[in-house]
Amino acid sequence: MKLYVVGIGPGSFENMTVRAVNALKECDVIAGYTVYCDLVRPHFPDKDYISTPMMGEEKRVKMALDKCQEGKNVCLICSGDAGVYGLAGLAVSMAEDLGSKGHMADDGECEEKIQVEIIPGVTAAISGAALLGAPLIHDFCFISLSDRLTPWELIEKRLRLAAEADMTIVLYNPESKSRAGYLRKACDILLEACDGSRVCGVAGEIGREGEYCHVMSLNDLRDYTADMFTTVFIGSSGTRQVGDKMVTPRGYESEK
């Protein structure tokens, strides 16, 4: 029995890896957030599904592990990559906890430890960057604006240091209904160190209906309304607009 923690990429079948497709084909049960279960169901209609709503991350992993203990092969799916703000960490830790408790089966035999295999996928920074051009060609960082599990002071500190390091910054979870105005707050912090003309971009609904991407200035980004599914890119000082694309140079002769 094995728990596969599978990154399904941005949403379309085409952006899944061959390995993810094979794991989903061969498993007994697919567990995940309702929206992502609905995305994969048409391609794997004959599987058992365990759909859980947002926020129920620990419960979702627990349900997946329970199914493994019943002897099923389970794919726990995450959008993008399961290891980037995803469930891979909880899955490894909770499986290890179960294992170290020497879980006993009904017949008194010590059960085999659940093996966890993480199948990497294309995270939103990577798929969004491909749509926008090439903003991540040089050093960059990922910062989530969600303060549900992280103090806002730490997020703010990281934004300031990332701007000082002059790396391209990718923002995950820029806003949500309960966190309206967070993207503006982040832009205001970045504007202390960066010029308002700094090249930025947004991308969303990647590989799905309604896919969008826009290149804009940091000033314009400040007035942009994002949601949980928008990925935001703030270029480094070297990032340029090339046609309608956003490109960070690597330092080649032809880029000078």
Add this chain to the structure above:
Amino acid sequence: MKLYVVGIGPGSFENMTVRAVNALKECDVIAGYTVYCDLVRPHFPDKDYISTPMMGEEKRVKMALDKCQEGKNVCLICSGDAGVYGLAGLAVSMAEDLGSKGHMADDGECEEKIQVEIIPGVTAAISGAALLGAPLIHDFCFISLSDRLTPWELIEKRLRLAAEADMTIVLYNPESKSRAGYLRKACDILLEACDGSRVCGVAGEIGREGEYCHVMSLNDLRDYTADMFTTVFIGSSGTRQVGDKMVTPRGYESEK
């Protein structure tokens, strides 16, 4: 005529996306660094290949664009993702330059602009993290230790600021024959701010023969000999060793 810039992932066919496989199936010509052409050739044996050695990045993109201008559909392949220290930026910029020159064909007609489509792939940080456990579950950054195109002072500055921001750090291009000792130099800088017991990891040859990953302390990483194909992970202060894995917590109750 179209130039597809394709991230082939860490190396195995299974870790390519369905979209990358389809593009490689349907194109006329595959262009890339010799090592990566050799990786895909067995799966797409009937294609024309343009293999160029390392360092010839601008020439490689130029050759791919030339083939497009001959009316061929070309896949320019990169390992991992083409947008992360890859050729996506050069491809977008050089195609734009060609277009803005209003390139004339032999018959005097103005040629159509070459369309560039970037097909995202699984970069080494993502595939390496999946092997090591879940080091990238919270904020993190990518820093390349190659000073071929970037001044070492900037690399050093970014390392210091990333340590201060307490993000997980992924190092690309940690060492090469001509840059022996660079990983040790980087570790010495990080050790000014981080404890020697900080949880770190390395991964390499991912999805290929000889695949490896090891979790170790920052002190041990300082004495590790990496190469161009090793990806290095330095955990944040919260990163823990869980069994033989490396996990950065997200902040869930069960992680406290």
